[in-house]
Amino acid sequence: MTAQIKPDFDVIAVGAGFAGLYLLHRLRGLGFSAKVLESADDVGGTWYWNRYPGARCDIQSIDYSYSFDPELETEWQWSERYATQPEILRYLEHVAHKHDLRRDIQFSTRVEVAKWDADASLWHIRSEAGEEFSCRFYVMASGCLSQPKAPEIEGTDRFHGEVYYTSSWPHEGVDFSGKRVAVIGTGSSGIQSIPLIAEQAQALTVFQRTANYSIPAHNGPMPTEKLAQLEGDRALYREAARWSRAGVPIEPNEEGAMQVSAEERQRRYEAMWGAGELLGIAGAFSDLLVDPVSNETLCEFVRDKIRATVQDQATAELLCPRGHFIGTKRPCLDSNYYQTYNLPHVRLVDLREHPISSITEQGIDTSDETFEFDAIVYATGFDAMTGAIVAVDIVGRDDLSLADKWANGPQTYLGLMTVGFPNFFTITGPGSPSVLSNMTVSIEQHVEWIGDCLSYLSSNGLDVIEPTETAEAGWLQHVNDCADITLYPRADSWYMGANVPGKPRVFLPYVGGVDTYRGACDEVVSRDYLGFRLQGPGKQQCNDGVVRRIQPDVALVLEFIDSLALPPMESLSVDDARAFSIAMAAERPAGPEIGEIIDKVLPGPVGELCYRLYRPDTPGPHPIVAYFHGGGWVLGGADSDDPFCRDLCAQSDSIVVSINYRHAPEDKFPAAPNDGFAAVQWIADNAGMLGGIPGQLAVAGWSAGANIAAVVSQMARDGGGPGIVGQLLLNPVTDCDLTRQSYIDNADGFVLTTALMQWFWDHYADSADRVDPRASPLRASDLSNLPPALVVTSEFDPLCDEGIAYAEAMSNAGVSVRHISARGQIHTSLTAVGVVLSGAPVRKEMGAALLEFFGTAPPSEL
Ligand code: FAD
Ligand code: NAP
Numbered sequence: 001m002t003a004q005i006k007p008d009f010d011v012i013a014v015g016a017g018f019a020g021l022y023l024l025h026r027l028r029g030l031g032f033s034a035k036v037l038e039s040a041d042d043v044g045g046t047w048y049w050n051r052y053p054g055a056r057c058d059i060q061s062i063d064y065s066y067s068f069d070p071e072l073e074t075e076w077q078w079s080e081r082y083a084t085q086p087e088i089l090r091y092l093e094h095v096a097h098k099h100d101l102r103r104d105i106q107f108s109t110r111v112e113v114a115k116w117d118a119d120a121s122l123w124h125i126r127s128e129a130g131e132e133f134s135c136r137f138y139v140m141a142s143g144c145l146s147q148p149k150a151p152e153i154e155g156t157d158r159f160h161g162e163v164y165y166t167s168s169w170p171h172e173g174v175d176f177s178g179k180r181v182a183v184i185g186t187g188s189s190g191i192q193s194i195p196l197i198a199e200q201a202q203a204l205t206v207f208q209r210t211a212n213y214s215i216p217a218h219n220g221p222m223p224t225e226k227l228a229q230l231e232g233d234r235a236l237y238r239e240a241a242r243w244s245r246a247g248v249p250i251e252p253n254e255e256g257a258m259q260v261s262a263e264e265r266q267r268r269y270e271a272m273w274g275a276g277e278l279l280g281i282a283g284a285f286s287d288l289l290v291d292p293v294s295n296e297t298l299c300e301f302v303r304d305k306i307r308a309t310v311q312d313q314a315t316a317e318l319l320c321p322r323g324h325f326i327g328t329k330r331p332c333l334d335s336n337y338y339q340t341y342n343l344p345h346v347r348l349v350d351l352r353e354h355p356i357s358s359i360t361e362q363g364i365d366t367s368d369e370t371f372e373f374d375a376i377v378y379a380t381g382f383d384a385m386t387g388a389i390v391a392v393d394i395v396g397r398d399d400l401s402l403a404d405k406w407a408n409g410p411q412t413y414l415g416l417m418t419v420g421f422p423n424f425f426t427i428t429g430p431g432s433p434s435v436l437s438n439m440t441v442s443i444e445q446h447v448e449w450i451g452d453c454l455s456y457l458s459s460n461g462l463d464v465i466e467p468t469e470t471a472e473a474g475w476l477q478h479v480n481d482c483a484d485i486t487l488y489p490r491a492d493s494w495y496m497g498a499n500v501p502g503k504p505r506v507f508l509p510y511v512g513g514v515d516t517y518r519g520a521c522d523e524v525v526s527r528d529y530l531g532f533r534l535q536g537p538g539k540q541q542c543n544d545g546v547v548r549r550i551q552p553d554v555a556l557v558l559e560f561i562d563s564l565a566l567p568p569m570e571s572l573s574v575d576d577a578r579a580f581s582i583a584m585a586a587e588r589p590a591g592p593e594i595g596e597i598i599d600k601v602l603p604g605p606v607g608e609l610c611y612r613l614y615r616p617d618t619p620g621p622h623p624i625v626a627y628f629h630g631g632g633w634v635l636g637g638a639d640s641d642d643p644f645c646r647d648l649c650a651q652s653d654s655i656v657v658s659i660n661y662r663h664a665p666e667d668k669f670p671a672a673p674n675d676g677f678a679a680v681q682w683i684a685d686n687a688g689m690l691g692g693i694p695g696q697l698a699v700a701g702w703s704a705g706a707n708i709a710a711v712v713s714q715m716a717r718d719g720g721g722p723g724i725v726g727q728l729l730l731n732p733v734t735d736c737d738l739t740r741q742s743y744i745d746n747a748d749g750f751v752l753t754t755a756l757m758q759w760f761w762d763h764y765a766d767s768a769d770r771v772d773p774r775a776s777p778l779r780a781s782d783l784s785n786l787p788p789a790l791v792v793t794s795e796f797d798p799l800c801d802e803g804i805a806y807a808e809a810m811s812n813a814g815v816s817v818r819h820i821s822a823r824g825q826i827h828t829s830l831t832a833v834g835v836v837l838s839g840a841p842v843r844k845e846m847g848a849a850l851l852e853f854f855g856t857a858p859p860s861e862l
Contacts, residue, residue, distance in 0.1 A: 005122065007123075009136075010027070011023075011027050011135055011139060012123070012133055012137075013141045014038075014139070015140070015141035015142040015146070016107075017047070017048075019141035020038065020141035021043060021096055023427065023447045024104055026068070026448065029451075032458075035135070036105040037106050037111050038105055039108065043092050043101070043102070043105065044092045045143050046145060046146065049167055050085060051086075051171065052085075052169045052192070054193045054194075054196040055169075055192060056084050057088060058188065060081050063440070064438060064440050065091065066440060067238040067444060068444060073234060081218075081219050081223060082219045109129070110127060111126070111392050113126040113393045114424075115394075116395065116423070116424070122136050123137070136463060139424075139427060140389050140424075144388075145384055146387075147383045148168065148383070149380060149383045151184065151378050153356055154356075154358045155358040160361045162374065164377045165378045165380075166189040166193060167382065176200040179375050180372065181197055181201040181203070181373060181377065182205050182206075182363065182376045183197060184356075185207075186209075186210070187330070188212075188333075191212065192332070193377065198340045198343055198346050201345070203346075204345060204346045205371060207356065208350060208351060210323075210329075211318065211320060211321040212331065214331065214333065214338070215276065215278070215331065215332075215334070216335070242445065242515075243518065244513075245514060246282075246514060247440070252283065253284065256285055256286055256287040257285040257288060257293075257297050258294055273301075276333065288326070288327060289486050291487075292325065296325075299321070302321075309339060310342065312341070316341075318348055325491065328491035329492075329493040349371075355367055383503070384499075385430045389402065390402055390406060397420050397421070397422065406418075409497075410429070411472055411473075412472065413472045414431065414432060415446075416429060416432065417465070418467065418472065419472045420466075421466070423464055423465060425450050427447065427450070430509065431476065433513065434509045435508075437514045442514060453525075457534065460536070461537065461539060462539065466532065467532050467533075468531050468533055468544045470544050470546060471532070471547070475546070479512075481824065481838060482510065482511045482552045483507035485552065485553055485838050488507055495508055512552050516555075520547050520548055530547055531545055549824055550796060553837055554824060554829045557835065558826070561751065569759070570753075578634075581636065588833075588834065590643060591645075591647050591833045595616050595617035595618070596617075597614055597615075598612070599638070600612075604661075604678050604679065606671075610638065610660040611657050611658060611660060611679065613657050614658070621692055622692060622693065622696075623655070623693050624656075624683055624692035624693075625655065625728070625850060626679060626700070626709075627705070628661065628708040629701070629702065630705045631705075632757070632759075634664050634764065638660055641702065641831060644702065644833055647847075648850070650847075651846065652850035653851065654854065655690060657679075659679040664763045668769075669766075669769045669774070669775050670774050670775070672704075673774045676708040676709070676711065681722055683722075697722060697724055698728065698787070698853045699712055700846075702831055703733060703827065706731060706733065707732055707777065709727055709728070710729055710732055710777040713786050713787055714774075724787045725788075726788045727787050727788075728846055729792070730792045731799050731827050732802070732803050734776065734778040735776045735777075736761060736765075736770035736771060737776075738757060741801055747798065750826040751826055751828045752799070753798065754798050757798055783810050783812075783815065784814050784815065786813075787815075789807070789816070790817075790849035791807035792822060792830065792846065793819070794822045794826055794829065795824055795825060796825065797825075797826055804819065818849065820842060820845060825838070830842055
């Protein structure tokens with residue numbers, strides 16, 4: 001129900017930094033009345049407050065600037081690659097002046113309370129001074145790094161000398177000449193200010209709790225090459241930035257760090273060191289933020305640079321970061337930071353070894369020393385991303401307080417809105433790329449999205465918008481899925497809220513990339529504001545749903561496959577399809593190292609069958625897993641499933657024997673299950689010779705191979721052995737009925753298509769044979785007394801429903817069955833070892849299930 005009471009403003013925004021300024025300009029242009037409330041006495045936000053010596057941007061100024069005003073782009077010339085705080089502030093003042101923004105900004109006004117009025121469908125805002133405003137839409141453009149964090153050090157108010165916070169530096173500047181100065185904190189603010197404070201101070205002592213990775217900025221005049229790139233075609237350059245990973249147009253590197261030689265790695269790292277660009281660090285190789293081994297190579301490179309720069313090796317070692325991967329805390333960009341420690345009057349104190357016990361009247365006491373200072377500088381950081389938002393008492397529907405809702409971590413839809421708080425937007429809020437990107441690009445995208453949204457509402461007679469719970473939960477899941485495949489969650493960073501005692505430990509920004517994120521936001525709009533409930537007098541609309549359900553790395557694989565524009569496999573001849581699948585398999589990472597791999601033959605029912613044996617590198621004998629590869633009974637072989645078999649071997653500490661059964665159409669049904677059964681009998685009889693433990697035999701398979709594993713289990717039950725202790729069925733084919741819902745929902749677009757499955761069946765078995773339980777094990781009249789099973793199905797797999805049906809049918813027949821439904825995975829992704837990292841937890845569970853079949857693992861839910 002919405003009412004038409006006219007508020008003071010269509011929109012009130014909090015904050016007059018990059019975000020608030022552009023929002024005001026944009027909303028005006030769209031015909032909305034808007035007011036910005038700002039606690040400072042002028043514009044600038046970050047660049048108004050952080051006036052400490054050395055404050056600069058760490059994204060090149062060409063990129064760290066607005067793109068919405070083409071005139072501004074040409075009339076403003078940056079003097080340096082990385083502009084100083086005064087220059088960036090002048091730029092924002094210029095923008096405010098040029099677009100006459102100050103007339104709608106009320107300065108020196110701190111917003112304290114914002115309350116949703118459901119009857120009137122508007123927000124009531126109250127300032128610290130008690131002034132009240134109302135608006136239809138309320139936007140927190142309050143900044144991700146604008147709420148300073150308390151230093152949390154005993155005795156901070158005791159000190160009699162001068163006290164400075166980098167986050168609210170005096171406008172008149174500070175002269176440290178002749179003074180004994182302490183700096184606490186070695187994040188970006190500390191690292192930028194320390195060299196300049198050292199230039200003035202009589203003595204400087206730096207108190208470091210965590211050493212940070214920093215690379216030299218090599219600041220200087222605007223780089224001509226980059227300028228030429230921009231000036232060559234500004235629109236193109238800006239558009240490329242909008243669709244880049246981090247908001248700066250840089251070609252992503254596809255190679256992993258360990259895929260090149262040590263010399264090549266060193267060469268690239270040297271180039272990165274020389275280039276002086278933060279985004280160049282993560283971009284040196286594709287896997288630096290996901291692979292610990294790759295990341296460590298860069299960590300060590302930077303440590304070597306520190307050792308080579310800092311003369312005193314004890315100090316150098318203290319400055320070498322340890323305990324977090326490079327990039328997982330925001331790395332710094334510096335000018336002469338490490339060199340500063342070569343100055344005789346600069347000293348580093350390691351707070352890990354000797355923590356601060358108290359600030360005193362004269363200075364600082366650590367656990368083993370008393371220091372006297374004339375000035376203390378706190379560079380101790382911010383309550384990032386959520387701090388400024390929850391500092392306002394924001395109350396939504398049904399008196400829900402935002403601080404309460406977010407007590408265990410922020411929940412948002414797209415980092416833009418949150419359930420329970422209609423018409424309330426955040427700019428670069430938690431769950432958006434925000435601080436992991438060039439913020440100006442992300443700010444512009446949010447401002448434009450919000451502007452377009454308000455225009456849509458207004459032109460459709462709607463005036464209230466709120467996300468749905470489904471959409472919000474889905475987005476949160478996606479944000480976490482993206483983070484979980486990276487190294488970020490392992491660090492105690494402000495990205496994780498770990499710098500503020502008591503703050504919930506959750507990954508705050510969206511790491512999926514600016515491009516992916518923009519795509520999701522655009523898709524939401526194009527699907528009638530998917531996941532939002534929109535209301536107006538007498539009308540409402542809601543297309544509920546989740547915008548990103550596929551695992552992020554699976555989505556990348558699908559994108560890559562799409563980019564190849566391949567013909568459908570079912571349109572190929574069998575030979576071409578086989579050649580293609582061999583070529584694709586050759587491109588994959590090899591899988592983990594294991595003890596031994598042997599190719600041999602075993603006697604099949606009509607001739608020899610090749611098998612490949614994978615032996616763990618632990619002392620034997622081991623249990624044995626008889627494994628059947630996927631490929632629709634037509635494609636595949638030992639090579640096709642090699643990385644997965646290695647992984648299974650390593651995870652289950654078992655011998656894996658991958659059997660190359662005969663393929664259709666040359667050898668149609670029932671050649672494959674007959675081969676499978678014969679092979680399993682032979683393996684059981686020869687377990688000792690293979691290095692296995694007699695009686696410790698499980699079967700496993702993927703897709704058509706899981707079909708064979710399931711059938712062999714039935715044949716062994718009915719044929720008097722051999723004994724099988726468990727069956728691992730990954731995305732199994734269990735039935736020839738291709739009309740189940742998952743064949744319709746996932747018919748196309750997820751690699752294995754319904755049409756391809758039809759093609760496989762047509763090659764494998766004549767129509768009459770397909771209902772035979774040796775082809776469709778789900779159709780067996782008796783499913784009791786089968787070995788315990790782990791059935792794994794993938795959400796976006798045409799075969800999903802028949803796998804579930806088989807798990808249920810076995811369970812109903814009294815078999816011990818565990819079913820894992822792999823969220824966001826496709827038919828081919830769980831076997832993509834080293835490519836689809838989001839599949840790793842499921843692969844681990846498969847290994848654990850095998851161990852449990854063999855009685856070598858602690859019991860779980862099985
Ligand atoms: P801010 O600039 O933080 O502005 C928010 C404003 O909201 C502030 O002025 C604040 O006073 C006001 N406000 C907050 N709460 C209230 C309230 N309750 N009532 C009234 N007013 C309120 N990002 C990059 O991409 N590249 C960089 O190089 C870079 N360098 C940085 C350097 C420093 C020192 C810091 C701290 C951050 C840096 N950032 C950088 C991040 C930077 O914050 C953003 O790039 C950008 O400036 C944010 O703009 P904003 O308008 O969203 O927020
Ligand atoms: P920060 O990165 O959070 O660094 C704060 C520093 O203070 C850390 O070294 C922290 O140690 C230390 N610290 C905090 N509390 C402490 C305590 N009680 N005792 C001892 N040490 C304590 O904050 P920041 O340097 O202000 O930077 C925040 C972010 O703003 C940056 O990551 C960046 O995104 C942005 N920024 C950018 C630039 C730029 O170059 N353009 C400059 C400044 C800021 P621990 O690590 O152990 O917690």
